[in-house]
Structure formats: C-alpha cells, structure tokens
Amino acid sequence: MTLEFAPASDTALPLWPVWSDEDLPPEAGTWPGASGFAGKTGQICLLPDSDGGLRGALLGLGERAQAAWDRFPLARAQGLPKGDWRLAALPPGLDPDQLILGWLLGQYRFTRYKGAPVQGPRLVCPDGVDGPRLLAIAEAEFLTRDLINTPASDLGPDRLEAAARALANQIGARVEVISGTALVKQNFPLIHAVGRAAASEPRLIDIRLGDAGPMLTIVGKGVCFDTGGLNLKPGASMGLMKKDMGGAATTLGLLKMLAGTGAAAGLRIRVLIPAVENSVAGNAFRPGDVLSSRKGLSVEVNNTDAEGRLVLADAMTYAAEENPDLMISLATLTGAARVALGPDLPPLYCDDDATALALQQAGMAVGDPLWRMPFWDAYEPLIEPAIADLDNAPSGGMAGSITAALFLRRFAEGAGRYAHLDIYGWQPVAAPGRPKGGVGQGARAILAALPRLF
Template sequence: MPPHFAPASDDALPIWPVWKGDALPDGAGTWPEASGFAAKPGEICLLPGADGALAGALFGLGEPARAGRERLAFARATALPRGCWRLAAIPAGFDPDEAALGWLLGQYRFTRYKGQPEDGPRLVAPEGVDAARIEAIAAGEFLTRDLINTPAADMGPDQIENAARDLAGEIGARIRVITGPALLEHNLPMIHAVGRAAATAPRLIELSLGDDGPLVAIIGKGVCFDTGGLNLKPGASMALMKKDMGGAATALGLLMMLARTGAARGLRLRLLIPAVENSVSGNAFRPGDVLTSRKGLTVEVNNTDAEGRLVLADAMALAAEDRPDLMISLATLTGAARVALGPDIPPFYCDDDRTADALSRAAMAVGDPLWRMPFWTPYEPQIEPQIADLDNAPSGGMAGSITAALFLRRFAEGAGRYVHLDIYGWQPGPAPGRPKGGVGQGARAILAALPEMLA
C-alpha cells in the first residue's frame, strides 16, 4: 500500500502534541491528570467528549532535549484508534514535516508473504506541509524496504533488474543491462568473476535520467545473497544476507525520491547497480586469485567474502570515465562499520570538506543520521599486497571500514567529488517509523544535501 495522507475532513479528530512539562491545551479538562498522562515519548491520552464519544487525543513528545526521530510515528504505530486525525497545534520545536513523514513511515508493513496491511489511523497533512513531497520521500523509502525485505529466492539479480525497469518506466529513465558473458565483452571482469558461480547470471544495471546539468553518478551494491563464496560464512552470518543488496535498494529508492520530488530537474543522474549473487560452485572465484579490474588495476583476492568492493570497483570505474561532478557509492560493505557505530549510524567518507559538511548538516536536519569517517591515507599500504596492485581483504582486522573505503577511492579517480556510505540497511528492532527489517539509510540526507553538495 503506497504511503498517503487522508483528505482534509471536518470529521478529522484533533491530536495535540505535548512536550513534557508544557501546559495542556484548553478543553482537555481534568481527564489527562486523572489518567496519569505525563507526556512521555509516544504516550497517548484519548480524550472523551461530553457525550462520551472520542473527542481527540494528547500525544506525548517527552523532553525536547531528548526528542527522537519520527516522533509522530509512535502515534500511528501504537495506541491511536482507526479514523481520520489532524494536528490541532504545532508546539515550539516541533517540525511538521518530520512529524508528517514519521507518520507515513509508520504506515509501512511488509505483507508479501503474510496477510494484508491493516487500515490504521490516517492523518490529514499538517498545514504548511508539502504533502506530495512527503509522500514521494516515503514512497522511495517503502521501495527500499520492500526490496531488502524480500528473500533472495524472490529478489535475485533478475528481480533487481525488474524493479529497476519498473522504476525507469515510471520516471522516464533510460535503462541498459549487461548480463552474463557480455560483462567480459564490456570490460567488467570483476562483476563477472564474483557472480559467475550463481544460477542467475550477474549483470550491470544502468539507469540514466536527464540530459543537462551536473552529472551525478550513484553506485549501489547489489549482492542479492552473500554466502561468502569459497570463504563460506557460518550459517548464523548468512541469516541476513538477503540484505546485502541494501545499497542497490537504497539507490533505487533515492532515485525515486529525486524524480518524484522534482529534485532531479537540472541534473544528469546515472545509477549503476552491479547485481550478483556470491555463490559456491566449481567455477567460483578463489582465495589467492588475482583479478584484473576494468580500470586495469590488479586485485589479489585474499577473501572471497569481501566481494562487494570488487563489483563496486568495476561499476565505479565505468562511471568515473564520464568524469561525474559527484560520485556516491552506497553499500552494505563492512561489519567493521557496525562495530564502530552500531546499526543506526552509517559512516560516510569524503575528501571534500564542503561536500561533507553539507551532507552532515542535512543528515541531522532530516533525521537520517550519518557520521563522517576519514580516508586515512597512512592506511593505504594495508590495501597493497605483494603480488598485485590491491588487496581486497587486508589482514589484521583493524580499520576495516576505512580500508574498504580506501580501496573504493582508487576507482573513483576522475570524479569531481566522491562520497562513500557504508550502510547497514537493517533495523534490528522496532522503532518509531522503522519496523524491524529492511531500512533505507542515507537517501533522505543525500536528497536534502544534494543542491549544496553540487554548489
């Protein structure tokens, strides 16, 4: 079900958002105090009318200094009964756009394999909110979540291609797909090497939108399932590997947001997805193999489970040949990033301070957190083995997210500016607006920051 607001209605019931310690709205009477309402985050107090019918609700925001993301999603996801609701007031420090988006994100349910979405409470878009824009942003996030949540049996390289074709048709983008042995003919050897052992052929999916303006290249890692290859993962480590295409899913959601909000106007957008499954068979690539990339750099494979950077490298080298003004890579790339920052805060890497500052500010402003990490040049020797130009899995286990970013940066040469996001793509437990499961990270921050990133 696409995210949507309710049409304006005189019958919509009022919600009063209340900060802890603030005076209650006129007309609330003594009922909130008698029922113990304390305006704790997400707390709901249903208000009775004179006839005993439901007359409205108070919604607790907690303390302003500790406010969390997508606060109003609490109301959508928890105690409000079905019906049509409206915001009766906008208290100081309360962002109507963030509230409206949080409500829509709270509508999300993944029901492909179980049941139908319930018809929950609906919200009239708050006054001053661009409802169409908020719905477009939520729709892009829903697309990302649906793609990540779908198991690999139903979301392999061919289904990623189908999703890309559907999006291209909707937004008027051009699409090109290079599949199987044709990858070798088009000099994309590392994408082919990683994906050749799978039952479904590897491919490079390319979408292009716009003919004038700055060129923005977006590369999303599309490893639809990662067994680890011949360096086979333990079973427990494979449990979430359907999400290893989270970079591709986030990139497609971002492109939908850019197109539907109108932010794509005046830009040339190029989206590249190397879509593969890292499987095991007699022709799987091996530890110790040396691969020659599109760029001509040789790569010693010291771990077949560090495959994401290999497929990204060929796609990035292809994108860099057109000298984009900005290149962005999105990838569920390293466990090291999760150890450093946990599941909620993806690190990002960028050498240009102005671009990085714009992205950091936007991330905080729209509640899509990111944290800048360094391209630490003294670690470069760690990605340079003895018998090849590059090492895909440096030994030692330290600074794994940084060394992966340094590896990718070698293939971004030619781009005006380069930003790499090492995302997780998964919500490990339910939170406001973010049910357990697949989640987009970084797309809303990029959408908000892009004009300044290109300035």
C-alpha cells in the same frame, strides 16, 4: 495499504502532541490527569466525549531535551484508533515536515508473505506542509524497505533488474543492462567473477535520468545474497544476507525520491548497480586468485567474502570514465563500520570538506545521520599485497571500514568529487518510523544536501 493523507474535514479528530513539561490544552479537560497521562514519550490518552465516543487524543512527546534524538516522534501516533485525525497544534521546536514525514514512515508494513495491508489512522496534512513531497519521500523509502525485506528466493539479480526497469519506466528513465558473459567481453571482469557461480547470472544495471546539467552518479552494491563464497560464512552471519543489496535498494529509493520530489530537474543522474549473488559452485572465484579489473589494476583475493568492493570497483571505474561532477557509492560493505558506529550511523568518507559537511549537516537535519570518517592515507600500504596491485581483504582485521573505502577510492579517479557511505540497511530493533527490517540510510541526507552540492 494506500499511503495517503486524509482529506481536510470537520470530522477529523484533533490530536494534541504535548511535551511532558508543558500545560495540557484546556480542551482536554480533567480526563488526562485522572487517567495518569504525563506526556511521556509515546504515551497516548484518548479523550472521550459525553456520549462515550472519541473527541480527540493527546500524544506524549517526552522531555524536550531528548527531542534531538527522537527522529520521528509522530510515528508513535500509529497506535491511535483507525480514522481521520488532524493536528490541533504543531509542537514548538519541531520541524513540521520532519514531524509529518514520521507519521507517514510509521505506516510501513511488509505484508508480502503474511496477512494483508491494514489501513491505520490517517492524518490531515497541516497547512504550510508540502504533503506531495513528503508522500514522494515516504513512498521511495517504502520501495527501499520492500526490496531489502524480500528474500533472495524472490529477489535475485534478475528480479533486481526487473525492479529497476519498473522504476525507470515509472519515472521516464533509460535503462541498459550488461549480463552474463557479455560482462567479460565488455571488460567488467570483477563483476563477472563474483557472480558467475550463481544460478541467476551477474549483471550491471545502468539507469540514466535527465539530459542536461551537472552529473550525479550513484553506484549501489547489489549483492542479492552473500554466502561468503568459498570463504563460507557461518550460518548466524549468513542469515541476514538478503540485505546485502541494501546499497542498490537505497540507490533505487533515492532515484525515486529525486524524481518524485522534482529534485532531479537540472541534473543528469546516473545510477549503476552491479547485481550479483555470491554463491558456491565449481566455477566460483577462489581465495588466492588474482583478478583483473576494468581499471587495469590487479586484485589478489584474500577473502571471497569481501566481494562487494570488487563488484563496485568495476562499476565505479565505468562511472568515472564519464567524469561525473559527484559520484556517491552506497554499500552494505563492512562489519567494521558497525563495530565502530553501530547500525544507526553510517560512516561517510569524502575528501572534499564542503561536500562532506553538506551531507553530514543535511543528514542530521532530516533524521538521516551520517558520520564522517577519514580516508587515512597512512593505511594505503595495507591494501597493497605482494603479488598484485590491490588486496581485497587486508590481514590483521584493523580499520576494516577505512581500508575498504581506500580500496574503492582507487577506482573513483576521474570523478570531480567522490563520497562513500558504508551503510547497514537494516533496523535490528523496531523504532518509531523504522520497524524492524530493511531501512534506507543516506538517501534523505543526499536529497536534502543537493542544493549545497550543485
């Protein structure tokens, strides 16, 4: 499937999005009333012409009071017949860019293993809407979704590196990769320890774009599959672990967005992805091990299934050595975040009020919500075990997302500002513009917040 807008032409059929409480356009005639159309959310009414063909359609938007919770109402129009369509009117109260982005995101299909891409209805980009920018955003989100949806059999650390190199070549970025035993020699002991038992060796992917301006560094968790290690996950919990590289996938999607929209101009952007597979073998790291970190802090491993914060720790330390103006970590890190806020609302941790407010407000504005949670200093003792500097999995099970964020913050020292997003990276139930499966979270919020961040 090619993601594109239809060319403007007289043959494109008109589409009227309508609220349930508004009068229907006079062009619709009496047919909608006779066919039971009431403007309910997602309801489509095809308008016949005198010859039995199509002359247009109505799309129900539902009640205006629910509009704030419906991120991509126009995505429901993917149920229209194949052909070219144009918006006969932009519904009042809705952001045109967000509306059209919803149409584009609704076209996503993951067809790598089944069937072939099918071209659905196409939309003429309305006047005043920046079509190329929205296409760049949607294509970047599709990259994220494709990476998350691809199983580990076809996307281990080596393949994730290949995807990163392909993107870097596309946007003119530079790439360096440290892998295997070189991680030990160059002082990335935690990344190596977590990934050394896998068939595809662990690696740290380092991408740079831009040579001048403030530095934005994004660190994405790239655990391509997580068995839980020797603290083996039960089968029901392991089934979705191809998505444990959702932070890396979202980070690559964000990099593609920044480059494709021109938002990267005037910035130095660095992306770091520790890419590993947490596997079981004779050389796997063990519960009770005390590991060294690049920062020099020792870490007691009380659960090998809390591996994401370990690989992020070395990558973040490396990032902080350059003193970036803003460092952001993106990771499918804790089940506790899902218990607290569910799959749709990632926690945002940030000590800088202006940065946190910019990200949260931007996320709400573009349908990519974040919810601020506290770096609660009173919980710091929970991550300090008796025999090492840090504990990767505090006992008790309470405040798991907060203690994980506190653990990461220990390795952000040197960055001007630091923010952490504990994302899910998965859409468990299909929604307009977000089919069931891999999904990016936080990238569009960061993109929209950039003017306020620098």
